[in-house]
Amino acid sequence: MSQAVLQLEKVRKSFGSEVVLEDISFKVLEHKATVFIGASGSGKSTLLRCINLLDQIDDGQILLDGQDISAADVNPDEVRKKLGMVFQSFNLFPHMTVLENVILAPTKVQKVAKEKAIDEALELLNKFGLREKADQYPDRLSGGQQQRVAIIRSLSRHPRLLLLDEITSALDPVLVNEVLSTVRDLKSEGMTMVLATHEMGFAKQVADELCYLHQGRILEWGSPKKILENPKKVETKEFLRRLHQAGRL
Amino acid sequence: MAKKLGRGSNRAAPSSYDFGGSWSPSEIELARRQARRARNKRSALIAALSSFLVLGTLGLVLVTSPGWETLRNTFFKWAYGFEILPKILLGFTTNATLTVIAGTSVALIGLAIALLRTSRSPALTPFRILATVYVDVFRGIPMLLVILLVGFGIPALQIKGLTNNVLVLGTLAVIITYSAYVAEVIRSGILTVHPSQRAAARSLGLSNFQTLRHVVLPQALKRVTPPLLNDLVALIKDTGLVSILGVTDAVRAAQIQTAKTFNYTPYVMAAIVFLLVTIPLTRWTDRMLRKSYERENAVGQA
Numbered sequence: 001m002s003q004a005v006l007q008l009e010k011v012r013k014s015f016g017s018e019v020v021l022e023d024i025s026f027k028v029l030e031h032k033a034t035v036f037i038g039a040s041g042s043g044k045s046t047l048l049r050c051i052n053l054l055d056q057i058d059d060g061q062i063l064l065d066g067q068d069i070s071a072a073d074v075n076p077d078e079v080r081k082k083l084g085m086v087f088q089s090f091n092l093f094p095h096m097t098v099l100e101n102v103i104l105a106p107t108k109v110q111k112v113a114k115e116k117a118i119d120e121a122l123e124l125l126n127k128f129g130l131r132e133k134a135d136q137y138p139d140r141l142s143g144g145q146q147q148r149v150a151i152i153r154s155l156s157r158h159p160r161l162l163l164l165d166e167i168t169s170a171l172d173p174v175l176v177n178e179v180l181s182t183v184r185d186l187k188s189e190g191m192t193m194v195l196a197t198h199e200m201g202f203a204k205q206v207a208d209e210l211c212y213l214h215q216g217r218i219l220e221w222g223s224p225k226k227i228l229e230n231p232k233k234v235e236t237k238e239f240l241r242r243l244h245q246a247g248r249l
Numbered sequence: 250m251a252k253k254l255g256r257g258s259n260r261a262a263p264s265s266y267d268f269g270g271s272w273s274p275s276e277i278e279l280a281r282r283q284a285r286r287a288r289n290k291r292s293a294l295i296a297a298l299s300s301f302l303v304l305g306t307l308g309l310v311l312v313t314s315p316g317w318e319t320l321r322n323t324f325f326k327w328a329y330g331f332e333i334l335p336k337i338l339l340g341f342t343t344n345a346t347l348t349v350i351a352g353t354s355v356a357l358i359g360l361a362i363a364l365l366r367t368s369r370s371p372a373l374t375p376f377r378i379l380a381t382v383y384v385d386v387f388r389g390i391p392m393l394l395v396i397l398l399v400g401f402g403i404p405a406l407q408i409k410g411l412t413n414n415v416l417v418l419g420t421l422a423v424i425i426t427y428s429a430y431v432a433e434v435i436r437s438g439i440l441t442v443h444p445s446q447r448a449a450a451r452s453l454g455l456s457n458f459q460t461l462r463h464v465v466l467p468q469a470l471k472r473v474t475p476p477l478l479n480d481l482v483a484l485i486k487d488t489g490l491v492s493i494l495g496v497t498d499a500v501r502a503a504q505i506q507t508a509k510t511f512n513y514t515p516y517v518m519a520a521i522v523f524l525l526v527t528i529p530l531t532r533w534t535d536r537m538l539r540k541s542y543e544r545e546n547a548v549g550q551a
Binding site for chain 1: 445446448449450451452453454455456459463464467468471544545546547
């Protein structure tokens, strides 16, 4: 069995007295996509932020390529160089053009020569159909375009693992589709990913493993087919029933 | 048919629209334009009329008041004003020099204090406390007092090697006070940048300092440019306060002339000299800011 890219062992996280994540253990193998579903407040975003070391865990361990990144002496900046993160609200830098957004990390963090970074960035933008937007400022782009730029920005450093945090929640259905097709492309290229999403149809398509998070705990874990069509736990059934009622399933 | 649509926008609006050549405005659109033109004409007429009435009345009251002749002779004796203008300009070079030196120092010190106060590094804790105390103290003391304390207090210490030059000491006092104000303005700007921007930058692997330098500060400083400009204009004027230590600036030069002739025109001339600098400065900055916003933000007509 190949080594896991990411492995969590009994991770716990609380904010004050409120426990947000409890006893979270799972593995993500190379080229696999693991999708977390669950109601708002179930801890999906916090989980991704913990993996990225934006939040500090209270207990347990996080291993990236076998290295314990939750250890006290780990430099978060070094870890984050291996991770790409895309946020629900895009978080593009509004004072920079699309191109400047994409080359910021390569030139400042990895110290790639500017010309080379620009070449690579334009190639990526071209690949995802955003070449002609390179010199625009983010505010001039549609939400879907902004989110795709954010994905490209996170790819610019060739991350080992991509973390996608409800990246379509702020978009209308048409724009959702253009963003999701970008993610499908990445998946087919073998990118290892952890996603949190509300898009069940998409989860079904892209997930190798689906994981239902309920009040900070992993309740069910397995293939999308197994969980969506034959849930074991009553909470999962209730969640899926409500999604169905809302027309989201 | 190429006609510019009425909704006035001076942004890169194309001078003609190409709708395949066959489009020409409908009857409804033509009527709408007609109505808009009529409304604009009416608005302009009303504005002109009301301006004429209000300003005319004010002018009339001023000119027909019994003391107008005396007032004009004491405050607006232009021939005399131009005669002493070189002396005021010479004094103004002091204001200008002080503004450049103090302005640069204040920008650097203010920025440093703002960064200290917004930093979270435990190693910087003592400096953070000092910075907070500094701002609290010097923002609260009238600048005149600081100038007197520094200008007369430091020489009184009689420490060898310390300057007794009142110009240097006066400038130092101005820098001390303004740094406290400016630090708070910059700090408030830093706090307005949403934490998600920081999270995005850090998740890209940028260090804390790189995040500040490339992501937070550029956005923060742009937002606080208008209040910073406020402080700069105030600084230009407040450099005159060092005159109490015996330095001759524009206001002091005007005062000297006034004392000779009992005519207040020099004060008015000094005021005009200050305005000639501050108004263009404000206009220019506004223009730069507007351009930058137009570049970065989606165009809206609201």
